[in-house]
Amino acid sequence: METVIQHPLFAPLVITAVIIAVFPLLAGYIVLVERKVLADIQVRLGPMRVGPHGILQPIADAVKLLQKEDIIPTEADRALFWLAPVIPAVTALTAFAVLPFSGHVVVTDVNVGLLLIAAMSAVGILGIIIGGWSSNSHYPLLGALRSSAQLVSYEVALSLGLIAGVMSAGSLSMLKIVEAQRERGVWFVFDNYGLMIIPFMVFLIAAIAETNRLPFDLPEAESELVAGFMTEYSGFRWALFFLAEYASIFVIAGAGVTLFWGGWLRPFPSWGWLDIPLNYVFPVALFGVSGLLTLRLAQRLKKYSSARAAFLALVGVGVALVGLVFLIPPVNAAIIGVFWFLTKVGAFIYFMIWIRGTFPRFRYDQLMNIGWKVLIPVAMGGLLLNAIVGMALA
Amino acid sequence: MPSSYPEQYFPIVLQIAIAMAIAGAMVAASYLLGKRVRNPVKDSAYESGMVPVGTARERFSVKFYLVAMIFILFDVEVVFLYPWAVVYRDLGLYGFLVMFLFFDLVLWGFYYMWKKGVLDWSEEPPRS
Numbered sequence: 001m002e003t004v005i006q007h008p009l010f011a012p013l014v015i016t017a018v019i020i021a022v023f024p025l026l027a028g029y030i031v032l033v034e035r036k037v038l039a040d041i042q043v044r045l046g047p048m049r050v051g052p053h054g055i056l057q058p059i060a061d062a063v064k065l066l067q068k069e070d071i072i073p074t075e076a077d078r079a080l081f082w083l084a085p086v087i088p089a090v091t092a093l094t095a096f097a098v099l100p101f102s103g104h105v106v107v108t109d110v111n112v113g114l115l116l117i118a119a120m121s122a123v124g125i126l127g128i129i130i131g132g133w134s135s136n137s138h139y140p141l142l143g144a145l146r147s148s149a150q151l152v153s154y155e156v157a158l159s160l161g162l163i164a165g166v167m168s169a170g171s172l173s174m175l176k177i178v179e180a181q182r183e184r185g186v187w188f189v190f191d192n193y194g195l196m197i198i199p200f201m202v203f204l205i206a207a208i209a210e211t212n213r214l215p216f217d218l219p220e221a222e223s224e225l226v227a228g229f230m231t232e233y234s235g236f237r238w239a240l241f242f243l244a245e246y247a248s249i250f251v252i253a254g255a256g257v258t259l260f261w262g263g264w265l266r267p268f269p270s271w272g273w274l275d276i277p278l279n280y281v282f283p284v285a286l287f288g289v290s291g292l293l294t295l296r297l298a299q300r301l302k303k304y305s306s307a308r309a310a311f312l313a314l315v316g317v318g319v320a321l322v323g324l325v326f327l328i329p330p331v332n333a334a335i336i337g338v339f340w341f342l343t344k345v346g347a348f349i350y351f352m353i354w355i356r357g358t359f360p361r362f363r364y365d366q367l368m369n370i371g372w373k374v375l376i377p378v379a380m381g382g383l384l385l386n387a388i389v390g391m392a393l394a
Numbered sequence: 395m396p397s398s399y400p401e402q403y404f405p406i407v408l409q410i411a412i413a414m415a416i417a418g419a420m421v422a423a424s425y426l427l428g429k430r431v432r433n434p435v436k437d438s439a440y441e442s443g444m445v446p447v448g449t450a451r452e453r454f455s456v457k458f459y460l461v462a463m464i465f466i467l468f469d470v471e472v473v474f475l476y477p478w479a480v481v482y483r484d485l486g487l488y489g490f491l492v493m494f495l496f497f498d499l500v501l502w503g504f505y506y507m508w509k510k511g512v513l514d515w516s517e518e519p520p521r522s
Contacts, residue, residue, distance in 0.1 A: 008401055009404065012405035016405065016408060020409075066424055067427055069431070070428045075438070089417045108404075110403060111402075116406070133451075139441075141451070141454075145454055145458050149458050153461060153465065166476065167479040167483075170483060172480060235428055236421055239420070368513065368515045369513070372508075372513045380497070394483050
């Protein structure tokens, strides 16, 4: 048994299995959170039917999608139509292999980790083009064309933003990038006297465009192109596109967090006295307050349905109990990195949802103008500026 | 931590394989579970309720090709920047100046195509 555990492939295999098993569920819950947050922004309630406050909605959605009819249009190119949704799903899930959830929880640490993430997001575009073309229908083709042009345009800005971060880190390995931030005692957003904020903003905007989210969701553009390249897709093929979209959101948020926000490090990594308040009190308080708020919701739900209220109360108590786990020092040491990484990724994703709820969509020529005439020159300028300042500091 | 290249990269191959298996299994499961009723109208391409006219594989704006070509140039530039970014502290001023020269050349190309109207999407490019 011990030999099995010590085998060098054991840990990567377990982490891979956990990621791929958990992520579809997690994606479902990101969708639920997104719907709830958008509903809140628009002063609605959002999903409320399946489970108390809709907390079982993702499971119901998955079951529904599995039973959906699998339609392949007669005009479509069957083989490519079948292949198209698999490509982005596979590439997005593969990029998870280099995301460092903490110093030890990473599938593998390759010395070109960041390049792998960029490459995987570039290959994912192929799935969109193939999907749009093989549908042999007008809307998907237009969506795919727009999408590919948009994605390749923002890919350049995204890479230029990433390169500025790489200059500070001096490595492409995801683990070494975070280690560099630990050694320097600063998140790279604040590096070079705060000048890194320019590449980070470029990265942030390009990341939102790269994941096809509002205000850059022209590939889908419901009001113009029905559903863009996904128009002819139904059932689980469509769900795969959706899964790929949320996986790439997670991956790009993870890459941004690793490169600019210190990965699994806590805020102010070099100030030792913050260890207790940030690594112990903060997680316990976060989970405790969440649990208490859930209990309060359950209290209010009681007058409508006691069964639902009881279920929600159970969830609240569970969440609060998870927080107590952080009080055991050895357990805390093992999971605090993952906690910080996921908290930061969550904040990043929340920010993207917030932007989606706040901004109107760009027109296509505006989109290309912003990409090429604003974002890329700014990215290049920011890169050179950081190169000069970084070299002067070194 | 594994150190040799095969040990580093094999987990990625594994991840690709598992991801493919999962994606394939999902599509297969929906293929097996979902009931199917074939219907010529339902199986036709969606065109907002109208009967689809002709093929979708029509001609489209040449600008999409232009963007693809520019992208390749810029992506190659970016690929050259990655290794420089990793070691630029060690290369020092000389490395920076050489890279600046390279950057400069790319920027002149960028300026040229900007003035040529390659990046203008809202109106026709000026005739030359």
